[in-house]
Amino acid sequence: MKPPPFDYLRPKTLEGALEALAQNAEEAKVLAGGQSLVPALNMRLLRPALLVDINRLPGLNEVVGDGAMRVGATVRQADPRLLAHPLLAEALPHVGHFVTRNRGTVCGSIAHSDAAAELPLALVTAGGSVVAISRSKTREIPAGDFFLGPYTTALEPGEIIVETIWPLPREDETYAFEELAQRAGDYALAMASVRVHDDELRVVVGSVVERPIVLEVDPEHPGESAAAQIEPWGSIHASPTYLKQLVRVLVDRAVARARGRAVA
Amino acid sequence: MIDISLTVNGRRYAETVEPRLLLSDFLRGRLGLTGTHVGCEHGVCGACTVRLDGVAVRSCLLLAAQVDGTEIVTVEGLAHDGALTPLQEAFHRHHALQCGFCTPGILLAASDLLSHDQPPTREAIVDMLSGQLCRCTGYTPIVDAIAEVAGA
Numbered sequence: 421m422k423p424p425p426f427d428y429l430r431p432k433t434l435e436g437a438l439e440a441l442a443q444n445a446e447e448a449k450v451l452a453g454g455q456s457l458v459p460a461l462n463m464r465l466l467r468p469a470l471l472v473d474i475n476r477l478p479g480l481n482e483v484v485g486d487g488a489m490r491v492g493a494t495v496r497q498a499d500p501r502l503l504a505h506p507l508l509a510e511a512l513p514h515v516g517h518f519v520t521r522n523r524g525t526v527c528g529s530i531a532h533s534d535a536a537a538e539l540p541l542a543l544v545t546a547g548g549s550v551v552a553i554s555r556s557k558t559r560e561i562p563a564g565d566f567f568l569g570p571y572t573t574a575l576e577p578g579e580i581i582v583e584t585i586w587p588l589p590r591e592d593e594t595y596a597f598e599e600l601a602q603r604a605g606d607y608a609l610a611m612a613s614v615r616v617h618d619d620e621l622r623v624v625v626g627s628v629v630e631r632p633i634v635l636e637v638d639p640e641h642p643g644e645s646a647a648a649q650i651e652p653w654g655s656i657h658a659s660p661t662y663l664k665q666l667v668r669v670l671v672d673r674a675v676a677r678a679r680g681r682a683v684a
Numbered sequence: 685m686i687d688i689s690l691t692v693n694g695r696r697y698a699e700t701v702e703p704r705l706l707l708s709d710f711l712r713g714r715l716g717l718t719g720t721h722v723g724c725e726h727g728v729c730g731a732c733t734v735r736l737d738g739v740a741v742r743s744c745l746l747l748a749a750q751v752d753g754t755e756i757v758t759v760e761g762l763a764h765d766g767a768l769t770p771l772q773e774a775f776h777r778h779h780a781l782q783c784g785f786c787t788p789g790i791l792l793a794a795s796d797l798l799s800h801d802q803p804p805t806r807e808a809i810v811d812m813l814s815g816q817l818c819r820c821t822g823y824t825p826i827v828d829a830i831a832e833v834a835g836a
Contacts, residue, residue, distance in 0.1 A: 421724075426704060458727070461704075471703070513811070517816075518796075518815055519812075520727060523741045
């Protein structure tokens with residue numbers, strides 16, 4: 421349970437970090453909060469040649485913006501500024517634990533793309549995006565195109581996520597997030613995230629699929645139609661039948677809460 | 685090798701470390717501060733929790749190289765001149781430990797929780813403890829001890 425050897429670099433500037441990544445593209449990993457990366461190192465699931473520590477890069481600990489909240493790469497999950505976004509305010513308490521949220525970052529969770537993670541699901545629901553920078557270009561990737569599968573994203577070697585963009589609710593737009601885990605802070609067995617705006621209903625489910633996906637649901641029977649569209653594998657903890665039932669219940673609960681807020 | 689200097693429990697240290705050295709192993713092996721316990725070494729059990737510039741963090745998920753220039757408090761840094769903190773006193777009074785393996789991590793996590801502007805509710809204390817594993821099943825007195833200090 422000790423990490424394999426690697427080189428460690430803590431650049432003073434973003435340019436320095438991008439340069440180091442460009443020179444070691446396939447061999448380097450970006451270290452931000454480290455709450456997923458360091459366990460993977462400790463268990464030797466990863467053997468990068470170089471860690472590029474971005475924690476002290478200037479300008480990345482920002483939460484700014486009017487119509488959308490731009491969350492910098494080193495903003496911790498415990499940062500109270502994030503609570504200004506109603507979906508983040510609902511989802512963040514489910515992310516890891518009190519102590520891991522103190523260190524783990526929003527952007528790092530997005531980059532890690534765990535199929536059972538709350539923040540990728542939330543970013544897709546919010547219709548957000550990821551801003552990635554490499555030495556040669558800056559690009560904004562819509563959340564729907566960013567998550568390709570478990571631990572797999574559209575991020576290219578040499579790129580760093582500098583911020584994620586979370587559109588704030590339009591007038592009369594409401595959100596709700598629901599998940600069921602066996603214990604608080606555990607990986608969710610299933611989760612559902614919902615956005616309601618007039619007649620427009622966006623339902624995204626997670627944990628039971630390889631990546632967060634937007635489901636086209638029947639507005640009259642959202643839970644039932646969501647459950648009909650997924651084929652969860654199941655595990656020792658939950659059978660596929662149970663997971664489908666969970667999705668049905670969680671989606672219905674989230675839709676009811678979001679609609680309730682719209683009326684209020 | 686990387687040169688680091690930092691403050692641990694009010695004392696300055698300057699050391700040279702291998703990049704892969706975990707903060708937990710640095711504290712225990714290099715500085716001899718074995719009050720920081722190592723359980724799972726992947727961030728789940730919480731036994732290794734310390735405060736880094738005031739913030740409770742898992743020391744098994746940080747590299748010693750990362751804490752250059754910071755200030756760290758471990759369980760050895762809580763009591764001053766043998767006088768226990770109110771939280772430690774409350775743990776004593778409520779019998780909030782059995783084997784004691786989880787206790788240092790819980791004290792450091794709880795001391796961060798109690799340092800926020802709003803005192804935590806009993807519910808927030810229970811939620812925090814979901815990330816600090818006690819295998820003696822001693823949670824009830826632990827919650828009671830922290831709640832007493834919080835006035836919850």
